[in-house]
Amino acid sequence: MQACRGRVPARTPVWLMRQAGRYMACYRALREKYSLLQLVHTPELACRVTLQPVDAFGVDAAIVFSDILPLLCSLGLRLEFVTGEGPRVTPPLRHESDIAALSARPIEESVEGTLRAIRLLAPELEQRGIPLIGFSGAPFTLASYAIEGGSSRQHLLAKELMLRRPDLWDHLMRLLARQVTDYLLAQARAGAHALQLFDSWSGWLSPAHTQHYVLPHVQAICMAVKRAAPGVPLIYFSTGNGGWLHLIKQVPCDVIGLDWRVDLSTARRQLGLDRAVQGNLDPAVLLAPWRRVEQETLAAVHAATAATRAGYIFNLGHGVLPRTDEDTVRRLVHTVRHAELRLHKPPGTDRAC
Numbered sequence: 001m002q003a004c005r006g007r008v009p010a011r012t013p014v015w016l017m018r019q020a021g022r023y024m025a026c027y028r029a030l031r032e033k034y035s036l037l038q039l040v041h042t043p044e045l046a047c048r049v050t051l052q053p054v055d056a057f058g059v060d061a062a063i064v065f066s067d068i069l070p071l072l073c074s075l076g077l078r079l080e081f082v083t084g085e086g087p088r089v090t091p092p093l094r095h096e097s098d099i100a101a102l103s104a105r106p107i108e109e110s111v112e113g114t115l116r117a118i119r120l121l122a123p124e125l126e127q128r129g130i131p132l133i134g135f136s137g138a139p140f141t142l143a144s145y146a147i148e149g150g151s152s153r154q155h156l157l158a159k160e161l162m163l164r165r166p167d168l169w170d171h172l173m174r175l176l177a178r179q180v181t182d183y184l185l186a187q188a189r190a191g192a193h194a195l196q197l198f199d200s201w202s203g204w205l206s207p208a209h210t211q212h213y214v215l216p217h218v219q220a221i222c223m224a225v226k227r228a229a230p231g232v233p234l235i236y237f238s239t240g241n242g243g244w245l246h247l248i249k250q251v252p253c254d255v256i257g258l259d260w261r262v263d264l265s266t267a268r269r270q271l272g273l274d275r276a277v278q279g280n281l282d283p284a285v286l287l288a289p290w291r292r293v294e295q296e297t298l299a300a301v302h303a304a305t306a307a308t309r310a311g312y313i314f315n316l317g318h319g320v321l322p323r324t325d326e327d328t329v330r331r332l333v334h335t336v337r338h339a340e341l342r343l344h345k346p347p348g349t350d351r352a353c
Contacts, residue, residue: 001131004194004233004254006276006311012301014336015061015133016329017237018319019053024326026052036081040066041113047120054130056326057333061131061194064121064187066114068137068198072146073110074179075102085150092149094157096165099172107183115190122191131194134187138199138238139176139217143169155204162213169213177217181224188229196235196257197221200318203240203259211247222252235278239318245270260317264303276311277304283316286324286332293328294335301339314339 002009021027027049030039039045049065069079069087078090093099108115118134125132137145144158145151152158162169184195202214218236225234237257241248248256249271258267258279268277285296297314304312314336320329 001193001233003311003313004235004276006254006274008308008310012305012309012312012314012336012339013060014314014333015059015063016053016316016320017063019057019059019063019329020049020065021320022322023320023324023329024052024056026056036067037070037079040070043113043116043120046113046117050117050121050132053329054125054128057330058337059333061133062121062125063133063135063196064114064118064192066111066117066135068135068142069145070110070114071107071136071179071183072142074105074107075146075175076105077102077146087145088150089146090149092157093143093147093161093172096168099168102172102175104175104179107179107186111183111186115186118187118190118192122193132192133194133196133235134184134190134192135196135198136180136183136187138197138202138214138221138236139173139180140205140214141199141201142176142180143172144201146172152201155201159205159209162209166213173213173217177221181221184221184225184234185228188225188232192232194233194235195225195229196237197253199236199238202238207244207247210244215247215251218251226252237278242267249275255311255313257315258317264300265306268304268307273308273310276313278313278315279304280315280317283318283321283324286316286328287321290328290331293332297332297335298339301336309340 003013039049046065050062053059054062072089073079080088082088091098122132144155147158147161187195202210222234233254235255235257236251236253239259240261242262245267255276255278256271258277260280260282264280281297281300285293301314
């Protein structure tokens with residue numbers, strides 16, 4: 001929380017996107033009994049999964065176990081996860097009539113399980129001195145899933161609607177922005193200590209399209225959340241953003257999350273040292289031998305903190321990959337927690353973790 005507010009923490013804090021998930025044996029054991037949506041919508045199970053990496057690795061923040069897509073159900077869409085295929089959203093929003101048929105409902109109808117999980121988790125985590133992060137998908141990423149009907153490599157249908165019918169696009173984005181804002185504020189009221197906005201697919205857009213069709217809605221969400229919940233830090237994470245950091249700098253959030261395709265020291269100079277940043281080790285690095293993981297982890301911390309130790313949170317540049325070894329994550333967290341000691345050791349005194 002100190003780092004989120006741009007201050008100098010006692011040491012570099014660390015948490016990992018998708019830190020609760022398929023790479024953990026205890027999570028896989030639960031998935032043998034329950035579907036993903038059952039875990040998300042059952043508060044006690046969501047709490048259990050949320051705490052798994054906190055208990056196993058000692059990360060500095062918990063992020064409530066959920067998914068970005070159930071929020072789409074608050075607009076009357078249906079969601080299922082198909083084995084071997086991933087998420088399926090129906091009906092896909094391909095025509096004007098599809099979008100006209102959308103009807104915003106109270107978000108509690110679709111995400112009450114997540115809100116109840118936050119209410120259960122927040123007091124327990126407060127006793128441990130660990131903040132709880134709530135989150136939502138950002139409008140472009142949610143719109144992409146809704147228009148494509150699921151995952152997509154190039155998001156061509158979404159971009160086609162955006163460019164062919166900017167009026168429909170604007171209507172859809174405004175509708176999503178209101179739902180996202182309500183969702184984030186509901187999580188803050190439930191007890192979330194910080195909030196993250198995921199724009200996982202916006203990196204597929206050009207800077208000009210991002211500036212015109214995406215960021216105004218992100219800015220509207222951030223301004224509304226900051227007005228209504230001024231004490232709750234807000235993190236904005238997007239991918240492929242190295243070419244338009246000058247645009248993201250205009251987003252009124254507390255922390256900017258960075259993926260692995262941008263140099264941390266360069267990003268800090270572009271964003272300004274008064275802006276907190278989060279990131280950005282390539283998740284694939286965690287598949288390498290430990291010595292390589294350690295080297296790149298320390299290099300990331302050094303790049304981010306060389307100019308100032310204020311306002312930096314270590315994280316990956318995207319979520320933990322399913323093939324990642326649990327022991328690597330454990331050693332990674334330990335390395336970050338002791339990074340300042342490692343980076344300032346006299347030459348010749350370094351030893352393997």
